[in-house]
Amino acid sequence: MAALERKVIPIGPFHPLQEEAEYFKLTVEGEKVVGLDIQLGYMHRGHEKICEGKTYDQIPFVVERICGICSTSHPFACVQAIEDAAGIEIPPRAAYIRTIVGELERIHSHLLWVGLAGHFLGYNTVWMWAWKYRESVLEISELITGNRNHYAMFKPGGVRRDIEGGMIPPLLQVLDDADKKILMLTKAVLDDPVLHKRLEGVGVLTPEMAVEYSVVGPTARASGLAIDVRKDDPHAAYDWIEWEEIVLHEGDVFAKAKVRLLECLESTKIIRQCVQKLKDLPEGEIDAHMERGPDGEGIGRYEAPRGEVFHYVKGDGSLYPSRYKIRAPSSMNIKSNEVAVLGGSVADAAITLAAVDPCYCCTERIAAFNTKGKLLYTWDDLVKLSQEKTARMGGGS
Amino acid sequence: MLKKLKKAALARSLWIYHVAASPCNNCDIEILDLLTPRFDVERFGLLLAASPRHADLLLVTGMVNKKVLDRVLRVYAQIPKPCVVAAVGSCAISGDLFVDSYNFAGPLDKHIPVDVYIGGCPPKPEAMILGVMRAIEKLKKLKDL
Known part of the structure; x- marks a missing residue:
């Protein structure tokens, strides 16, 4: 030929x-x-440089605007870096609230991906469904934090707003609904013969390649690597509650979709436990005030929906950091496309x-x-x- | 007669082209959200177009940075006129907190004429629907079609 x-x-x-x-x-x-x-x-917008011109209280707002979808993950890692540098312990109630907001974000982000994946495959119904169910998660986020995205909940030393008693019943209601809908979506995806044909064995990232390219998050977990910052380096409330890390071994697109859908269910589990614990803690104790800027270095890690987010801060005792460094998960994951896409069809x-x-x-x-x-x-x-x-x-x- | 028809056709079903000019993704996701069942702007005849050459309404999100500016200008040049341009989100309008960024090329209206400003970070979908409605009104009022 x-x-x-x-x-x-x-x-x-x-x-x-x-x-x-x-x-x-x-x-x-x-x-x-x-x-x-x-x-x-x-x-490119030059976040790191902008951060150096902002006070520690302002930085969470800046890093929040790195990404509209992971708009909790970046502040999460950011406040941890600042707290690490300043040596602050946050109150348990703040830790639970952080976990709740972080997991709500994970649910909406994964649903968003499932919808877009459906759209790319020509299953527009999946797109419309997933985004319809995602809407209720955004609404509950609005109720808790005041905005659909960009929650502005985090500050060094705690959180800015409390989750009051009245917010809990609607939150639980949304979780119940989300559980049902995600289960339905998962079953629909897992049972569909066309999706099996279309996604199984496509874009395979072998475990060796996953290590080679240092991929993180669901991309790594679908290739058999058990990497999850929430388990490996627990922070906030993650080691006080029961949850499972989802790891699959196929490495293809199907496995990546499955990991994300199953993680949504884990997230609702985590939020339910946090809400339960919140009831025993006194309302209002959400902030360990940071008196002055840290003098020294600190790092913060968080498992964003796409993988590990890493923030580094260096302070000199003044109100402003002297260096701020961010590493986002996609910078590793995108490069793995090079091997995943080769040899497949257009x-x-x-x-x-x-x-x-x-x-x-x-x-x-x-x-x-x-x-x-x-x-x-x-x-x-x-x-x-x-x-x-x-x-x-x-x-x- | 032809003019009337043209006007009716243009204002009845706007086709949207969306340019992500260095945003944080949030406005973009909210724009996509408009097409999904909760807000469903397709009931107004709005559709996302795949090519700027088919579009009547240009939605620009994000702080326009130096690398993307050239592409935005090119996309704008490709849109058949008359068209409406909407700056979505505080970044496109003013630069928001990126005003100090070394990569900021200036607010959108410095580079291309903007008809509708939709403020917010991100604007709520309701605000975007209102903005698009304003854009349609503006098109209807155009005399020299």
């Missing part, structure tokens, strides 16, 4: 498929994807690229933003990767 001509399909920077601006260059031979070039940098590329739940807003803090996109791999590397993959599958040459 004559060799097929190599063609490049540009996806982006503005593409109807994607929410955010990013640029993928898919190289194809006929239907088969043989190369992927990722160019980022359309979302039709599978969209769902594979989306399977890591990439969040470019989170990621783009690299300094080389103005070089018009950095080439992550040369063409030869990609060809090599592609051939390796073919060889792994028992074909090639």
Whole structure:
């Protein structure tokens, strides 16, 4: 057979498929994807530098706006970093409230992904369903925090608002409903023969590759790596309650979807236990006041819906930090696309690229933003990767 | 007669093109939220268009940064005129807390004419629906179609 001509399909920077601006260059031979070039940098806003000009009380608001979907994960890691540097213990009630808000965010973020994945596959019903159920979670967040996203709940030393007694019955009601709907969605996804065919064995990330690319979050947990900051380095209320870490071994898109859906159910479990514990704690004790800026370094980690968020802060005793550093989960996960997408068909590329739940807003803090996109791999590397993959599958040459 | 028809056609069913010009994703997700069952803007005939060449309404979110600015201008140039441009969220309107950022290219209305400002961080979906309604009113009032 004559060799097929190599063609490049540009996806982006503005593409109807994607929410955010990013640029993928898919190289194809006929239907088969043989190369992927990722160019980022359309979302760079300079958060770290802005943080250095804000006081410790203001920084949670800045890092909250790194990403609208993980808008609790970043402040979560941020306040932990500041508390670590300042050596503050937060009151237990604040820890439970933080956990509740964090898990509410996880539910809505995972449902959002499930909906978008359905949309990419042509199952618009799944999109509409998942987003309809997500809406009730957003509403309860609005009731508790005052906003649908960007909750502004966290401050160094505690939380800004208390969860009052009157908020608990509607919260439990929403959890009950969400449980039912997520179970229904999970069953619908797991029983659908077309989805099995479409997602099983697609975009496989082997455990070795997962380690190689240092992927985190559901992407890693779907490839058999049991990594979860909530278990490995427990903070807030995570080690005071019972919950399970979901780990699957297939590594394909189907496993990634399953991990996310099952995690939603774990999240409702966590929130229920936290609410139960809140009842025994006196209302109003939510803030251990931070008197002055920390002098020294601190780190904070949190398991965002997409993986581990890492914040580092260095203070010099003044009101402002002298250095602020952020690492978001997608910066590792996106690169794993390079192996996941190779060798598949163009039709599978969209769902594979989306399977890591990439969040470019989170990621783009690299300094080389103005070089018009950095080439992550040369063409030869990609060809090599592609051939390796073919060889792994028992074909090639 | 033709003018009337054109006007009716344009204002009846707006096709939206959405540009994420370095946002935090939140406005974008809320825009998608508009299309889902709770808010369902399709009842007004609004549809997300896949290409700027099919669009009547341009929604721009985020603080426009230096890298994305060139692309935003190009997308704007591709939209058939007359069109309506809406700046969604505080970032697109003023830069919000990114005013101090070294990568900020200035508020959106410095670069392209903006017709509707939808404030908020993020604007509530209700506010976005109101903004889009204002955009439709504005199109109806246009004399020189």
